[in-house]
Amino acid sequence: xxxxxxxxxxxxxxxxxxxxxxxxxxxxxxxxxxxxxxxxxxxxxxxxxxxxxxxxxxxxxxxxxxxxxxxxxxxxxxxxxxxxxxxxxxxxxxxxxxxxxxxxxxxxxxxxxxxxxxxxxxxxxxxxxxxxxxxxxxxxxxxxxxxxxxxxxxxxxxxxxxxxxxxxxxxxxxxxxxxxxxxxxxxxxxxxxxxxxxxxxxxxxxxxxxx
Numbered sequence: 744x745x746x747x748x749x750x751x752x753x754x755x756x757x758x759x760x761x762x763x764x765x766x767x768x769x770x771x772x773x774x775x776x777x778x779x780x781x782x783x784x785x786x787x788x789x790x791x792x793x794x795x796x797x798x799x800x801x802x803x804x805x806x807x808x809x810x811x812x813x814x815x816x817x818x819x820x821x822x823x824x825x826x827x828x829x830x831x832x833x834x835x836x837x838x839x840x841x842x843x844x845x846x847x848x849x850x851x852x853x854x855x856x857x858x859x860x861x862x863x864x865x866x867x868x869x870x871x872x873x874x875x876x877x878x879x880x881x882x883x884x885x886x887x888x889x890x891x892x893x894x895x896x897x898x899x900x901x902x903x904x905x906x907x908x909x910x911x912x913x914x915x916x917x918x919x920x921x922x923x924x925x926x927x928x929x930x931x932x933x934x935x936x937x938x939x940x941x942x943x944x945x946x947x948x949x950x951x952x953x954x
Contacts (some may be wrong), residue, residue: 756790756910758797759859759896769795770854771907786823787911796837798826798900799858800893807893809841809852809868814905818854818868819913820893827909828899833882839901840882846874846889853889855881860897865889866899885938 757769772789790798804821809829817827818841833840838857844848851874854866863885867874874889881887893899902908 754898755797756908758803759799768791781934787827787909789906790910792902792906792908796901797898798910798932800895800897800899801910803895806891807854807866807868807899809854814903815909816903817909818899820899822913825909825911825913826900827911828903828905828907830903834881834901837901838883838898844879846871846877846879849873853879854899855879855883855887856898857883859896863887866893866897867891 755768769790769792770788771883772785774785774788781828790796800820801824802820804823806821810817810819811831816829816831817825818829819825821850829841830837830839831841832844838861840853840855842853842855844853845851846853849871851866851871853871853874854868856864856866858864863881863883865879865881865887867889872891875891877889878886879889900908
């Protein structure tokens with residue numbers, strides 16, 4: 744599956760392979776105005792993670808950053824995609840650690856993952872550039888060179904107790920009241936299968952969805 748923003752196309756966050764995946768699979772909340780919610784406008788899309796407990800980078804990017812915002816804490820691939828409600832701390836059994844570790848006597852924010860085929864990666868987050876290229880001993884005992892670049896398909900997300908992935912494009916303006924988000928069901932062996940455009944609902948004068 745591909746999500747699109749302009750001419751940009753990226754894969755479904757739950758699947759690394761080139762299998763034919765329905766673009767709406769696991770989707771539980773759409774983009775746009777909401778009638779029954781604390782927030783009146785949903786700036787991204789939500790995927791249910793009750794059974795699928797990890798998500799992958801949907802595009803490659805030279806850097807990965809982390810923002811702590813209570814239950815809305817998230818990682819961001821460049822300035823493009825936010826992965827919100829992320830798990831923090833060290834969790835050896837989950838093959839995951841988003842935590843502070845000392846590198847060259849400086850506390851450093853790192854993301855340690857065991858991704859495809861248990862391949863260990865250590866990502867340097869935010870502005871801790873001194874750690875790039877350094878050998879880091881992971882929580883599993885591997886010695887791994889710390890990197891910044893994220894490749895498409897890298898494991899970069901596990902959910903916190905909210906059990907869902909909220910993903911949104913970081914380039915969306917703060918107020919996106921009248922714009923559509925395109926979901927493009929896509930087969931990797933055929934890039935021209937179909938386009939499906941889902942438009943926002945109409946709103947009343949108070950900004951609440953009318954249907």
